[in-house]
Amino acid sequence: MAAPARSLEPAPGAPEAPTVAAARRDPAAAQIIALQQSAGNRAVASLIARAPTFVDRIGMFFGKKTYLATVAGEQVHVASEDEEKDAARIIAAISSTYGIDVSSVKLMKALKGANKQATKAQLDKVSKRPWLYKELQAIERALAHYAPILGKARAGSTRSVAPQELVAVGKLEERLGVKAGKTVFKPTVMGTYFSESQTFAMYKHGETATPDFSDIDKQIEGTAIHEIAHGLFQYAEADFVKTFDYWLDEDTASGKAGAEPPPTDYGQTSAAEDLAECAMLYFLDRPRLEKDCPLRTAFMDKLVKGWEPEPLKGGWPEQAKDPETAIA
Amino acid sequence: MTVVAGYELADLLALRDLSRDELEARFDGVETDPNVRYERIEPVDRLHSDAFPGHFYFRGDELALLYIPRSALRDAGLGELARELGEPAATLSSRTGEDSTLYVYPGRGVAFASDGEQVEILELFPPTTREAYEAGIYDPPPERIR
Numbered sequence: 001m002a003a004p005a006r007s008l009e010p011a012p013g014a015p016e017a018p019t020v021a022a023a024r025r026d027p028a029a030a031q032i033i034a035l036q037q038s039a040g041n042r043a044v045a046s047l048i049a050r051a052p053t054f055v056d057r058i059g060m061f062f063g064k065k066t067y068l069a070t071v072a073g074e075q076v077h078v079a080s081e082d083e084e085k086d087a088a089r090i091i092a093a094i095s096s097t098y099g100i101d102v103s104s105v106k107l108m109k110a111l112k113g114a115n116k117q118a119t120k121a122q123l124d125k126v127s128k129r130p131w132l133y134k135e136l137q138a139i140e141r142a143l144a145h146y147a148p149i150l151g152k153a154r155a156g157s158t159r160s161v162a163p164q165e166l167v168a169v170g171k172l173e174e175r176l177g178v179k180a181g182k183t184v185f186k187p188t189v190m191g192t193y194f195s196e197s198q199t200f201a202m203y204k205h206g207e208t209a210t211p212d213f214s215d216i217d218k219q220i221e222g223t224a225i226h227e228i229a230h231g232l233f234q235y236a237e238a239d240f241v242k243t244f245d246y247w248l249d250e251d252t253a254s255g256k257a258g259a260e261p262p263p264t265d266y267g268q269t270s271a272a273e274d275l276a277e278c279a280m281l282y283f284l285d286r287p288r289l290e291k292d293c294p295l296r297t298a299f300m301d302k303l304v305k306g307w308e309p310e311p312l313k314g315g316w317p318e319q320a321k322d323p324e325t326a327i328a
Numbered sequence: 329m330t331v332v333a334g335y336e337l338a339d340l341l342a343l344r345d346l347s348r349d350e351l352e353a354r355f356d357g358v359e360t361d362p363n364v365r366y367e368r369i370e371p372v373d374r375l376h377s378d379a380f381p382g383h384f385y386f387r388g389d390e391l392a393l394l395y396i397p398r399s400a401l402r403d404a405g406l407g408e409l410a411r412e413l414g415e416p417a418a419t420l421s422s423r424t425g426e427d428s429t430l431y432v433y434p435g436r437g438v439a440f441a442s443d444g445e446q447v448e449i450l451e452l453f454p455p456t457t458r459e460a461y462e463a464g465i466y467d468p469p470p471e472r473i474r
Binding site: 188211 | 363372395397398419420421423424425427441443444469470472473
């Protein structure tokens, strides 16, 4: 007999729990929480983190290392029930802590919306791709670097003045986009940020490509940090261009000899790519960024420090002397 | 009549014929950045005046290229410009965005980049061939991977 489901509404006047806020945003999270509240964590674990089926177990017996689980509406390759449970935890945490939905469906809509010249056949070919468990782990690590300006924490930062520039992430097979005037699939793209939908994408190619780091886990985290930077650091791009002699404007290098160059060849594409590459190295390989680009490292230090509001000048106001309002 | 950066396209094209002295006489407060590079063109001097929104690149006394940046192109109508210029001789990947294209009209000495919605940058240069544009001016951006 199933226990009656408890209400998700907080008691009147009580602060809303983060999990409840997450549930409001994400129906999948709501289902998980409702199940946890009605059936208990142990029972839920067995429901949301679907144990490998008989077929899965047979496959693994014959050497398959992973099976495909459906977690909060996303497909994830996992190697064990523990990984399956942790994938569910990561997806719920990304939503509740950072205000970002893990939703490949939302990403598909974003990609299709961004391709206005694509044929119907091309749009029909856009397809979701199951996550690798390690990709979800890498995205969680990448988001942690930006934690002070994401989710509820953002309200306590200097970025509270603007809405969060990132609301969803998903995984697709390949990027559909324009290349030299033609809409084509781009199989060598690892990630994209779509500013219109405030969504970022991870693609199949990113599962194995290692252009920056030989460690694939670090590379996936780096790709995610780069894409997230396109959204969350957009506000700093104008200042970035003004600060560095290397750029004449956001699209064009100044061509001045002696200007500190971007940290990677890819960063030479545009100021936005330069800034995103700086973010990737700043969070993952600071010694390299410091050695090659000391001015950019200083810029990043200032940028990240700038998230913290200035302390009140002159300290806190003196405690009230009025005996009726003074605190003992 | 196509208006770009507050100028008719024909008037902008006519600016290519100015010598350095004529340019300095025409616009107030021209400043020079010597020995710089624009894509594959180097070394060149970049001349700029606050009275005009573009940058003039000179090789000696000869104009190599006039570059109009994105910030000056908000009034540029993509449809009008494309209609006036006709079919491009080449469409190339553009540094201005992952889904942007550089439309090149070498015979007219014009190239512009667009993401399909707006004109992002405009280049005006002495008429040339497609091969000469690709070899001497265009610097292909790295393949987009992220």
